[in-house]
Amino acid sequence: MRLSRYFLPILKETPKEAEIVSHRLMLRAGMIRQESAGIYAWLPLGLRVLQKICAIVREEQNRAGAIELLMPTLQSADLWRESGRYDDYGKEMLRIRDRHERDILYGPTNEEMITEIFRASVRSYKDLPLNLYHIQWKFRDEVRPRFGVMRSREFLMKDAYSFDLDQAGARHSYNKMITAYLRTFKRLGLTAIPMMADTGPIGGDLSHEFIILASTGESEVFCHKDYLGFETPPETIDFDDPAAMQAVFDKWTSLYAATSEKHDAAAFAALPEEARVSARGIEVGHIFYFGTKYSAPMKAVVNGPDGKETAVHMGSYGIGPSRLAAALIEANHDEAGPIWPDAVAPFRVGLINLKVGDAACDGASARIHRALEAAGVDVLYDDRDERPGAKFAAMDLVGAPHQVIVGPKSLAEGKVELKIRRSGERELLGVEAAIDRLGGKA
């Protein structure tokens, strides 16, 4: 992508309203723009990150056997009256009346709707287990939205819902999602720890929040230090093996870890002092087992092996990709901008032509640009007629993890400069060697 043809509205000033670093950097880099309180447009740079996050989330959900569908944003109020949550949910739910005076709402979550879809078509325990997920925009009318997309009103959520015949099956489903989540966050370059958590308006008796540690985190969390070194389950793990899944659960819940709501000061104090981690955390996922809380009132039943009707055991599993984009910046940035892991970088390579109009610089830059794009490498080519300083600053703000700098001096010796965004390391290389290093096609 040539920057001269891209839409990258970088801000020169730091926006005053932004209280945390991810919000500041997302606004400054032209990733997002606020359209109303807590409602954001994802500008091209931000959308690229969001789409890459979603792709990883989707791959790991599919690997765990979950099946994607897509439920609408608007829901009938009657559905929520069946579960009793229409009255319970309070002012966070955006209630709407359509032109025929029917009560509808902008879904804050989808337990009721997925239960309705399930009960309409599944009759037998033979069709279980089943895990259905979607990635869809949700709305929660926060009193005081803030921190940009970290706590917005319209936000993107991946929510999965599992259906099993009994509690043992539901535990296996729960463990599969824990495994999928550990893998997902690891691929995003994050260390997320499952912590005992409150269930809130979703309900149920078993729940974990996945927390990443970051000094700007919204809440206080407490955990055993060893979690930080635990190995993530490998790609080859067998999700169909209940024992393997239970082993993941057992390992990742073997040591102390709790959010402040569930914190047990005495248990924490019993840990050796050097093992105690008390830090700020950001919630990036939340999973629930709630048994028959929705299936019983809504009559989502199957015929069991004994021929009797049984309400299915359910769980739900949420990840917020829009919030993750901000959390990734909280965990990876410096003064100059975000430092994206390769897997979610909006552009993996930033190519800077220091002297636009110079035949040698233009030629070498065009050669590198073409070779990388031909190989499917995301590259942002700064071909603008700007000062070098402005170009360096813009590329650091974009956060391309690998930068190629084409300038007349080095090029006279046949070289271009490679810079690693995270470490600042620089290296001079020949044009073809640089292309090769970055995965380009000769």
Next chain:
Amino acid sequence: MRLSRYFLPILKETPKEAEIVSHRLMLRAGMIRQESAGIYAWLPLGLRVLQKICAIVREEQNRAGAIELLMPTLQSADLWRESGRYDDYGKEMLRIRDRHERDILYGPTNEEMITEIFRASVRSYKDLPLNLYHIQWKFRDEVRPRFGVMRSREFLMKDAYSFDLDQAGARHSYNKMITAYLRTFKRLGLTAIPMMADTGPIGGDLSHEFIILASTGESEVFCHKDYLGFETPPETIDFDDPAAMQAVFDKWTSLYAATSEKHDAAAFAALPEEARVSARGIEVGHIFYFGTKYSAPMKAVVNGPDGKETAVHMGSYGIGPSRLAAALIEANHDEAGPIWPDAVAPFRVGLINLKVGDAACDGASARIHRALEAAGVDVLYDDRDERPGAKFAAMDLVGAPHQVIVGPKSLAEGKVELKIRRSGERELLGVEAAIDRLGGKA
């Protein structure tokens, strides 16, 4: 994907409420499910088609130089007051009040919001031309939603918005989108003809609807027969060449073509009788040039080469992927189900094991399944313990364009049967030859 692990809630009965064939087949095949009047969930099979349509739309928008972003579903009413459309739009607009009693709305289209984004960041004619698009759910509160996702209330739309310094530039942008649309519909296996159309609530003085001919079409259309044989612009066409783009426009508007609102009976009657096509049509795209209708009142201005501020010339360009899923079925089906073009088939290959439990059938089926999945071929493997008749019917209803039938008789001779869904042609082939034919990995 093994069907025994998939979620494919096929209906045995034909739903009474469905008046047109696409609606009937989408319900029967478990592609969609109505959640409220005109509001649908996309079940896994339907979502696969929707995602493939979006991928092609996206590729062709990008090829034409449009840049993807993502605007939110909810918009501030104040934005629509600036253009004057808040009062004009009528009851089709879903008006909402949030917890702080602020007026918001569920976007039926995004001219105002994109104009706001543009004016906040673009200052100079040097940043033009610009074309920004998104693929997002919209809502129009139709009095009488019907025909399934063909005329639903919550629907998916790709809407692009172009910004140019003057009318000549805007015409080039308009022509680029005509070219992109012709290519998009062709890749979807459709023949879509641009027809002079009314501008409705979007406004402006130049507008074309892209219409496909189908006996179940909602409106009457009139055109010259030669359009049906016109060649689509090739992948290699230069979108930056105004003359090449104008030539596409000229060719595709050279002959008579109009929707009933714009129909000129005398002009049509003047065509040779054998050239007159009067048929039913389905609108699958709609494009508009509306000059400064939004930029002038909303002050979206740039500094021109003369240093003076000028309101930019704009156009907007819509395609409805959710409606297209239904339109594709209207254009491609038989009594047994949809007949998907390869490019948008939910599964390109359907694999039927006629004797589950038979070691030879199970082994050959597993071999084919693995080899196709390893090569990235979408394959649905019917591994259920069902009668052959039920399996054939289910696979035709899914609409997999290529079917592989593994039965004990043919397999005794080392053969499996290949069936082409569209023609019904059948052929016996060895297992490895079948894998090879379908693009599998040995």
